[in-house]
Amino acid sequence: AQKVTQAQTEISVVEKEDVTLDCVYETRDTTYYLFWYKQPPSGELVFLIRRNSFDEQNEISGRYSWNFQKSTSSFNFTITASQVVDSAVYFCALRGVQPLIIQGAQKLVFGQGTRLTINP
Amino acid sequence: DAMVIQNPRYQVTQFGKPVTLSCSQTLNHNVMYWYQQKSSQAPKLLFHYYDKDFNNEADTPDNFQSRRPNTSFCFLDIRSPGLGDAAMYLCATSRDGEGYEQYFGPGTRLTVT
Numbered sequence: 348a349q350k351v352t353q354a355q356t357e358i359s360v361v362e363k364e365d366v367t368l369d370c371v372y373e374t375r376d377t378t379y380y381l382f383w384y385k386q387p388p389s390g391e392l393v394f395l396i397r398r399n400s401f402d403e404q405n406e407i408s409g410r411y412s413w414n415f416q417k418s419t420s421s422f423n424f425t426i427t428a429s430q431v432v433d434s435a436v437y438f439c440a441l442r443g444v445q446p447l448i449i450q451g452a453q454k455l456v457f458g459q460g461t462r463l464t465i466n467p
Numbered sequence: 468d469a470m471v472i473q474n475p476r477y478q479v480t481q482f483g484k485p486v487t488l489s490c491s492q493t494l495n496h497n498v499m500y501w502y503q504q505k506s507s508q509a510p511k512l513l514f515h516y517y518d519k520d521f522n523n524e525a526d527t528p529d530n531f532q533s534r535r536p537n538t539s540f541c542f543l544d545i546r547s548p549g550l551g552d553a554a555m556y557l558c559a560t561s562r563d564g565e566g567y568e569q570y571f572g573p574g575t576r577l578t579v580t
Contacts, residue, residue, distance in 0.1 A: 380565070380566040382568060389573065390555055390557075391574060392510070399566055442565075444565045454512055458509065462507075
C-alpha cells in the first residue's frame with residue numbers, strides 16, 4: 348500500500364522566516380513520482396514540483412527548495428524568506444508505477460496537508 | 468491561456484435534487500479526474516476517465532456518476548445529493564503516461580440545503 352504522511356498539521360511563522368514542510372512516504376514500487384501542490388484560500392490546487400524516484404537531486408526554484416532523500420523516504424519542502432502570499436495548505440502526493448501500464452492506474456495518494464500561515 | 472475550467476464556482480442545491488457540475492479543459496489531456504474535498508481534508512478521488520474509458524474508485528457511492536462526451540468536457544452528476552455530499556469538487560487533467568502531473572481547476576463548492 349502507498350501512504351503519504353505530513354505530520355505537521357499547521358505551521359505559523361512570521362514573515363521572512365524560513366519554514367520547512369515535512370513529507371514522508373511509503374511505497375513498494377521501485378519507480379514512483381512525488382509531487383507538491385499548493386492550495387491557497389481560493390481553492391485551486393496549484394502544481395509546484397514533480398520528482399521521480401531515480402532523481403535525488405535537490406531542486407531550487409526562487410525561494411522554494413525541495414530535498415528528496417530516498418534513504419529516509421522523505422521529500423521535504425522549504426520556503427526561504429516566507430511571504431504572506433505563501434499562506435496556503437500544502438499537499439505532498441505520491442504516485443507509483445505499475446510494472447505494466449494498467450489503464451487507469453494513475454491515482455495520486457495525497458498526504459493530509461499542512462496549513463501554513465505567514466503572519467506579517 | 469490553456470487551463471482547466473469549472474462551472475459553476477458555487478452551487479447550492481436542495482436535498483435530493485439532482486445536480487450537475489461541469490469541467491472543461493484546453494490542455495488536450497486525455498485523462499480527466501474528479502475529486503471530492505471536504506473541509507480540512509485531502510482530495511479524494513471519485514473516478515477518472517482515460518480517454519473514454521471510465522474508471523470508478525471502489526468506494527465511490529453510486530449516487531455519483533460521470534459523463535465525458537468529448538476530450539474537452541467532463542461532467543459530474545450527483546443524482547440525489549445528501550447533506551454529506553456538501554464539499555468542494557475538483558476537476559483535474561493530466562497527460563497519458565507515467566509521472567505526469569495533474570492540473571486542477573478552481574473547483575465547485577457545493578452546498579446542500
